[in-house]
Amino acid sequence: MSVRTTCAYCGVGCGIVATLTGERSVEIAGDADHPANRGRLCSKGTHLGETVGLDGRLLHPMIGQRRAGWDKALDLVARRFRAAVAEHGPDSVAFYVSGQLLTEDYYVANKLMKGFIGSANIDTNSRLCMSSAVAGHLRAFGEDVVPASYDDVDGADLIVLVGSNTAWCHPVLYQRVRARCAAGARMVVIDPRRTETAEEADLHLRLRPGSDVALMNGLLAWCRDHDALDRDFLRDHVAVPDGFWQQLADGSDLWSVARACDLAPAELRRFYELFVATPRTVTLFSQGVNQSVTGTDQVNAILNVHLATGRIGKPGAQPFSVTGQPNAMGGREVGGLATTLAAHLDFSPPSRALVQRFWGSPTVAAKPGLKAVDLFRAVEEGRIKALWVMATNPAVSMPDAGRVRDALARCPFVVVSDVVEETDTVRLAHVRLPAAAWGEKDGTVTNSDRTVSRQRAIFPLPGEARPDWWIVAQVARRMGWRTPFAYDRPAEIWREHVRLSTYGNAGERLFSLAGHAAGGNAGYDALAPFRWGGTPFADGRFPTADGRARLVAVAQKPLAAPLRDWPLLLNTGRYRDQWHSMTRTGLAPRLARHREEPLVELHPDDAAAAGVADGGLARVTTPQGETLYRARVTDAQRRGELFVPIHWTAQIASGGRTGRLTRAQVDPFSGQPGFKSCPAAVDAV
Numbered sequence: 001m002s003v004r005t006t007c008a009y010c011g012v013g014c015g016i017v018a019t020l021t022g023e024r025s026v027e028i029a030g031d032a033d034h035p036a037n038r039g040r041l042c043s044k045g046t047h048l049g050e051t052v053g054l055d056g057r058l059l060h061p062m063i064g065q066r067r068a069g070w071d072k073a074l075d076l077v078a079r080r081f082r083a084a085v086a087e088h089g090p091d092s093v094a095f096y097v098s099g100q101l102l103t104e105d106y107y108v109a110n111k112l113m114k115g116f117i118g119s120a121n122i123d124t125n126s127r128l129c130m131s132s133a134v135a136g137h138l139r140a141f142g143e144d145v146v147p148a149s150y151d152d153v154d155g156a157d158l159i160v161l162v163g164s165n166t167a168w169c170h171p172v173l174y175q176r177v178r179a180r181c182a183a184g185a186r187m188v189v190i191d192p193r194r195t196e197t198a199e200e201a202d203l204h205l206r207l208r209p210g211s212d213v214a215l216m217n218g219l220l221a222w223c224r225d226h227d228a229l230d231r232d233f234l235r236d237h238v239a240v241p242d243g244f245w246q247q248l249a250d251g252s253d254l255w256s257v258a259r260a261c262d263l264a265p266a267e268l269r270r271f272y273e274l275f276v277a278t279p280r281t282v283t284l285f286s287q288g289v290n291q292s293v294t295g296t297d298q299v300n301a302i303l304n305v306h307l308a309t310g311r312i313g314k315p316g317a318q319p320f321s322v323t324g325q326p327n328a329m330g331g332r333e334v335g336g337l338a339t340t341l342a343a344h345l346d347f348s349p350p351s352r353a354l355v356q357r358f359w360g361s362p363t364v365a366a367k368p369g370l371k372a373v374d375l376f377r378a379v380e381e382g383r384i385k386a387l388w389v390m391a392t393n394p395a396v397s398m399p400d401a402g403r404v405r406d407a408l409a410r411c412p413f414v415v416v417s418d419v420v421e422e423t424d425t426v427r428l429a430h431v432r433l434p435a436a437a438w439g440e441k442d443g444t445v446t447n448s449d450r451t452v453s454r455q456r457a458i459f460p461l462p463g464e465a466r467p468d469w470w471i472v473a474q475v476a477r478r479m480g481w482r483t484p485f486a487y488d489r490p491a492e493i494w495r496e497h498v499r500l501s502t503y504g505n506a507g508e509r510l511f512s513l514a515g516h517a518a519g520g521n522a523g524y525d526a527l528a529p530f531r532w533g534g535t536p537f538a539d540g541r542f543p544t545a546d547g548r549a550r551l552v553a554v555a556q557k558p559l560a561a562p563l564r565d566w567p568l569l570l571n572t573g574r575y576r577d578q579w580h581s582m583t584r585t586g587l588a589p590r591l592a593r594h595r596e597e598p599l600v601e602l603h604p605d606d607a608a609a610a611g612v613a614d615g616g617l618a619r620v621t622t623p624q625g626e627t628l629y630r631a632r633v634t635d636a637q638r639r640g641e642l643f644v645p646i647h648w649t650a651q652i653a654s655g656g657r658t659g660r661l662t663r664a665q666v667d668p669f670s671g672q673p674g675f676k677s678c679p680a681a682v683d684a685v
């Protein structure tokens, strides 16, 4: 039996043909018909078959350390949430969910929290990944819409990769970038590190971390001064705030920008000239832009350049935010961020009335909820009385994770639904609920270019595991809302989600799944990949009140500075063959060969100053904590900067616990933490 499904890992969203070869074994091949990958897979996708065993799986509901039946566990969860709401109000409870959830799971969780409990305290680990892109899109376009598609990469003559080690983090998309470059396109990489991606670039700008706004404002000023603005597009389709161009004049000349970014003026000029000379430019950006305390401004600095030069809504000319997780986009679509209500709608009275009418709910959240960092602060301060964590491991992955771990330990009631029996977060749960894993569940995901694909079950549900949508709906029914959560199949949830996307004022939104309700269950089973929204902005119209996009005045803020006792800056990121906290990739031995242990990468001068030898053990310390790594001394790092991976946890090793080091400073607009430049020190062990 062969099943067409979608990869479990990153936002590229590759289609897979999975062929069952035994009770719990499967052969994996790329789906040649899927538009995201056309048959290609990277190492992680290729080895998915090694990760489907049942070792370490959570297979039964647990209350404390005792096995419990589903009824008992679900009754307890419903009772504790209901009691907290009754005694302390709706904002005393919270859900922390994940871009690993399928859209149908996300939809039901969002509906329960925002529509029936009446709080918007549902946030997602996607907050840590791309929420600055969301905030930037909203400011510039009026709606959170990624205008680009992978076809734009195929049609670009210049591909600018900003803050993205695409070769490692989005490998199949990178294969398209390389193929386009082999056909003559140029590649510019803007990244403080000399990554594998940067090594293949025509031009690598190793800018000072966090100086992206200066660099992009400089590019915009250069375009203006070299007659490269699209004045017709600006006049007809873009609102420019008063004083925008005067403000841009300050510090945006080539020499000032080069100084601010720590770049040679000649290399900066080369980039600017290349951009001006190449109308078909795609600027692809990722976590290096988003994971910053000025992430939203950095996003808008990129969008400003594309809007002002008319490089948007045209084949091969687009800004392109690339997401990390397989369904970060699906979560955005249902409203799984605390800052959105549902289906790209906000918390305005008309939107609330519309959603309340559609859901037939008693109340709808009146204001945005707590964003991830604030949510765990509220847990720490005792304001959250009941918390439900779904498919994620915040005790490892949140910034200043040790503090989050302590907060969870003090929370009166923690529920975790997960596929894994033992993680740093699961260990702190009062109730553990066994969720269905990839290969066992049915639903949809949306990838980085808005292609919606089906994930399909290959195996029967093991033990007592159940899909997340089922678990949430069962709790909702026990809380008293039987009819609104009377779902029997994910197809019913999908059709409701499609209807909400076209309900009421749908004409004012770009997000619409019209025409994709997919009929009955058979239609849903057969649902083929599709992109919603067509080619947004091709007609120059934007989903704002006046139909115009907005240039947003952004200025370079002071850069993160080392501290006296922490004279270096710590950057964090992914390895090519690992994923999140390794709960899945750690099961595939062949994936460990690429990087067997966590490394701290540092410049030879910093290593010499700290007495750290290449291959020796090194301790990295920040104001938040310390942990050990194997040292790699390399001039791929800039002087004064360290790089460490995010994947290792207490289950895997005593060292490499990066979450202990990062700090919980966030971007003021998006609430996204700045994971890329934390003051740090290193010494030899």
Ligand code: SF4
Pocket: 007, 008, 009, 010, 011, 012, 013, 014, 037, 040, 041, 042, 043, 044, 045, 046, 170, 171, 172, 173
């Ligand atoms: Fe999976 Fe991403 Fe690799 Fe594609 S590029 S196979 S979606 S991990």
